[in-house]
Amino acid sequence: MNSPDRLLTVAISSRALFDLDDSNNVYEREGLEAYRQYQIDHEDDVLEPGEAFHFVTKLLNINGLLGKPRVEVILLSRNSADTGLRIFNSIKAHELAITRAAFCGGESPYRYIQAFGCSLFLSTRPDDVAHALEHGVAAATLLGRRAGPRSAGEDLRLAFDGDSVVFSDEAEQIYQERGLDAFSATEAASAARPLEGGPFKDFLAALHLLQREFAGQHSPIRTALVTARGAPAHERVIRTLRAWDIRLDESLFLGGMDKTEFLRAFGADVFFDDQSQHCERARVHLTAGHVPHGIVNRDK
Numbered sequence: 038m039n040s041p042d043r044l045l046t047v048a049i050s051s052r053a054l055f056d057l058d059d060s061n062n063v064y065e066r067e068g069l070e071a072y073r074q075y076q077i078d079h080e081d082d083v084l085e086p087g088e089a090f091h092f093v094t095k096l097l098n099i100n101g102l103l104g105k106p107r108v109e110v111i112l113l114s115r116n117s118a119d120t121g122l123r124i125f126n127s128i129k130a131h132e133l134a135i136t137r138a139a140f141c142g143g144e145s146p147y148r149y150i151q152a153f154g155c156s157l158f159l160s161t162r163p164d165d166v167a168h169a170l171e172h173g174v175a176a177a178t179l180l181g182r183r184a185g186p187r188s189a190g191e192d193l194r195l196a197f198d199g200d201s202v203v204f205s206d207e208a209e210q211i212y213q214e215r216g217l218d219a220f221s222a223t224e225a226a227s228a229a230r231p232l233e234g235g236p237f238k239d240f241l242a243a244l245h246l247l248q249r250e251f252a253g254q255h256s257p258i259r260t261a262l263v264t265a266r267g268a269p270a271h272e273r274v275i276r277t278l279r280a281w282d283i284r285l286d287e288s289l290f291l292g293g294m295d296k297t298e299f300l301r302a303f304g305a306d307v308f309f310d311d312q313s314q315h316c317e318r319a320r321v322h323l324t325a326g327h328v329p330h331g332i333v334n335r336d337k
Contacts, residue, residue, distance in 0.1 A: 044109045045243045048150050049093060050160035051114040051124050053179050055084035069143075073120050080123040083130040088179040088324045089159050090131075092307050095193035095257070097134050102257055103250060111153045112138035113146035113160075150174050156240045163329060170330055175240040177309050177326030180316050192257050194304050195244070197285075199264035199274055201311035201331030203241055205233035208270075209311075210332045224270035231277040236330050237309060238281070245283050260285045261303050267292025297322065 051057060060079070064072035099108050112128070112135055114121055121140040128135050139149045147168040150158050158169040158176040169176035200209040212220035241260065248256045262285050266274060271290045278285065289299055297318045300308050308319050309326040312333055316325035 043243075044106060044154075045247060046109045046111060046153060046155045047093075047096065048111045048113045048146075048153060048155040048158040049089050050146070050158075050162065050165065051112060051116060051121070052161045053087050053089040053159050054093060054112065055087045055090070055124065055127055057084065057087070073117075076116075076120040076123050080126055082123070084123065084127040086131075088161065088181050089307075092159070092193070092324070093133065093135075094131075095191065095306065099193075099247065099257060100134070107247060107250065109137070110135050111155060113149060113158070114138065114140050115143055115146065116140050117142040147172065156243050159326065163327075166327075167329055170236055170328070173236075175237045175328075177307075177328050179307075179324055179326055181320040181324035192259050192304075194259045194261070194306050196261045196263045196300055196303055196305040196308040197237060197241065198308075198310040198312070198315070198328075199262055199266060200235070201333065202235050202237050202309050202328050203262065204235045204238075204274070204277065206235070206311075206331030206333075207233060208273075213332050221270055224266075224273050228269070228272040228276060230273070231280040232273060234281075236328060238283075241285075242281070242283055248284075259287075261287040261289060261305070263289045263296050263299055263303070263308065264291065265293050265296075266290050 060072060060075055063075045093110050096108050097110060100106050112124065114124065116124065118140045137153065139146050145165050145168060147165050150169055151172060151174065155174060158166065158174055159179055160166050161179055163178045166176040166178045197203050200206055208220060208224055211223050244258055244260060248258050264274065267290050287303065291299065295318065296315055300319055301322050305323050307324045307326050309328055310316050311328045311331050313327055316327045319325040
């Protein structure tokens with residue numbers, strides 16, 4: 038469990054934070070030097086929000102509500118400092134309290150995630166996300182349409198799949214290899230034995246600690262478990278979270294139903310799931326974070 042005095046630190050790639058499609062198209066068509074010149078020529082043009090922008094604004098707003106620094110966002114970028122100046126100018130223009138960054142000059146920035154003490158890494162590059170997960174850091178590839186501006190005062194609403202995200206993929210392995218009946222029977226027989234933690238367990242625990250700091254007042258963070266599990270496989274999940282001393286605000290046991298409309302009803306800012314098809318369905322309406330972890334992603 039995270040220390041209550043430790044900052045919740047989240048790493049964001051520049052392309053997740055801002056819409057860099059135009060400049061990336063220049064890079065793809067004309068190469069690095071043309072990209073560099075394009076960024077310099079447009080460094081005073083403010084970038085539009087990317088998939089993670091609203092997540093970041095709502096997360097940073099928690100510091101103001103608590104009146105003390107409790108969360109931090111780190112920028113991790115494949116840009117150089119030279120081409121990254123436009124990104125920092127845009128951070129300033131959008132009044133985002135981001136002061137720390139690593140510009141890696143074309144190389145993957147994942148190697149700095151642990152040095153910064155990050156609990157979560159969000160990127161639009163699946164290879165960088167996979168490296169972060171391999172090094173024990175919760176990470177997701179962001180997918181979704183870029184929405185219009187939202188109020189920073191709104192709640193941060195995060196939804197999580199269960200198996201292979203919050204929990205390990207031990208149960209998912211049985212489902213994939215032996216089918217639903219074997220999965221249900223095994224989970225019913227193992228109801229009293231807590232599941233092992235998945236890649237997002239520690240991040241969820243850190244969110245829970247933040248929520249506790251708003252005891253007696255409205256919490257601006259709301260969490261939901263949105264899982265394909267149904268009865269009798271629900272009991273093991275409930276007992277696992279109880280054993281971890283982690284509380285989620287809402288738990289949806291959908292028994293195999295499509296998750297998208299439930300995520301819309303919850304109002305999720307970001308939904309984290311290990312299965313790409315669930316993310317692809319959800320991304321039309323909200324930002325989805327694909328977590329390439331567990332048995333369903335091993336061959337990929």
